[in-house]
Amino acid sequence: MRKYSIQNKIVVPFTLLFVMVIVLSTFITITLFNKKYDEKITQETVQWLEVIFKTGYQLEIDKVKKTFGVEIVMFSKDNGVISTTLKSGSDEQIAKSVKLQESRRIIERSGRKPVIMDINFRGKPYKVIHYPLVIYDRMYTLMRGMSEIAAAKRQVTWTMILVAVCGIILVALVGHFIAQNITAPVKDLVQITQKVAGGNLELEGKITTRDEIGELTAAFNQMTRKLRQSQQELVKAERLATAGRMAAAFAHDIRNPLSSIKMMVQLLRKRVQPGEENQKYIRSITEEIDRLNDIVKNIMDFARPMKLNLQKDDINSVLLEVLNFMEAKLIHHKITLVKNLSKDLPLIMLDADKLKQVFMNVIFNAIQSMSSGGELTIATKQRGSTILVEISDTGVGIPPENLSRLFEPFFTTKAEGTGLGLTNARQILQQHGGDIEVQSKVGVGTTVIISLP
Incomplete structure (x- = not known):
């Protein structure tokens, strides 16, 4: 009993892999986006502060608030509030909320460079720049509200998460579709295999893909x-x-x-x-x-089982003996003999008597097919390591429906005969390691091709 189907083995790893890739990509994208966006906001806020001081409006805090939409707090050396755009809150609460003491320590260690930090003031996010003033060791603090920016970042983040979820669902659906396309032919093949195993050998699988x-x-x-x-x-x-x-x-x-x-x-x-x-x-x-x-x-x-007496001999010599023996019969039936025997054939292992029986049977069949005379062509040649003997006649030919049954035992179309001549001939040739093939066309003639190793 199988525990997991092939479809699950394809879909689950495929989906998990893409889920991991999508989740990791989304996390990295959101992180990089927040970082880049935060850097841009910080840079922009610093530029605002530089503009305020260059234009000399740093002391006109209400005008600064109206122009840039920020809150300004100016602290004295002892952390008291000199002036502010904030509407309420004690000096101590404001100083604590903007982390004034912490920023002073950082400024002292950094060589009196401005300090930028993110804080929550009265439940709202702010980006704060603490800018140390030379005059009386005062601190100029600019507070930029980040509520709208945080909302925009959340919207972008949720949009990315939604896209990631849609991507995961799409990957799962695509994986399921691909796996189904792959496994459907396999399932069909399994069903056919089970039926074939039950004895039905007529069934074949339908080829629907080229993979x-x-x-x-x-x-x-x-x-x-x-x-x-x-x-x-x-x-x-x-x-x-x-x-x-x-x-x-x-x-x-x-x-x-x-x-x-x-x-x-x-x-x-x-x-x-x-x-x-x-x-x-x-x-x-x-x-x-x-x-x-x-x-x-x-x-x-x-x-009965056949035993061969194999000896090295020349196939042409065996053929010539048979042709000499049947010469009178060929003349009697007015058949012209054409011999195309190759002179360079090597000696091969054969049983001469058995092969004579084969050749006589084939030639006798050819003679019977040319009752009104004709032409008998005997040819030998070598193809690779195989010796070929081709016996062609110009007789009546063999109908296609009979051609496939020529080597069946006891099959014959003649009034006389057992139907064993070609059957025995094939057995003899196969015992030699060779074979026999018949090509025929009705009204044209027949060619018998005998091959021997």
């Missing part, structure tokens, strides 16, 4: 196709094994009676005088017995 998920789905589909193919091949192999056992038993039971019949026919031939009409019937019986023996031999070859 790794799409590649995974394509690989899964390829796997199911191979599983289907393996299952079909397994069923086919089981059927072939059963058919092989039955065919072997059938062939064994027929072979012995055929041998007896052939011996009796040979005895009968000796008793019939030459030239008698019965000799013709005896020859026909003998030919049919030989044909039945060939059928039995094909069945036995198909049913």
Whole structure:
């Protein structure tokens, strides 16, 4: 049982990461904004103070208040209030509120430089500048109200926080959307996998993306196709094994009676005088017995394990022996033979007798397809480490619906034959490490390509 889904594993870290980034960015932005804004206000207040003293209006405190909107307090040496724009409060309360004693100590340590500080006076924020006067050791204090500025800063801060919250929500939604898009095909693939595991090999995943998920789905589909193919091949192999056992038993039971019949026919031939009409019937019986023996031999070859007698030999020599043997049949059927045999082929390991059987079967099929004559082309060549033998005819061709079934055991379109010729040929070639391929077009002809290592 899974504890966390892939979607959660994607969304949660993704969202947390961006939340941390947004929160940290917002905090830094607000801090820097407040600092810069405070520096600007301080600089502006100092400039006001400089303007007041340069214009000589420092003693006209009411005019200063009206012009700059600030409060002015002038303290004596003993911290008494000489003059002020503040409407109420004792000297001691005012001095304490503006931190006069603390500022005097700082001024003494700093070489009588003005002191700037933030205070709360009567529940309101102020920025205060304590400016020491040379005359009678007095203190000129300017108090700038910061209530409106603080409200503006709070508004900016809350705006930034709101933007950050909206950003977090947006990130969560985007993360959820992205994760859903990623995991939806995976969930579909999981469901299909479960059904395939239940035995339904016909299902395939739908490829909706061109990323790794799409590649995974394509690989899964390829796997199911191979599983289907393996299952079909397994069923086919089981059927072939059963058919092989039955065919072997059938062939064994027929072979012995055929041998007896052939011996009796040979005895009968000796008793019939030459030239008698019965000799013709005896020859026909003998030919049919030989044909039945060939059928039995094909069945036995198909049913029993094949053993090769491999020796180094020249593939062209094997082909020429077969062509010499079948020359009379080619002439009889008015078939022109064209040989394009490569002279530079290396010797390869092969079983000459088995390959002769393959070549004779293919050439015999080609002859049968050219009942009115034609052209048979035999070509050999090397491609890389593979030897290719191409046998082409100009016969009637093979229909597409039959082309895919040529190597099925017992499949044949001929009135006579077992349908095992090409099946046995493929077995022989595969035992050699090679294969056979058939290309055909109706009305044009057929090419059989045999490959050997």
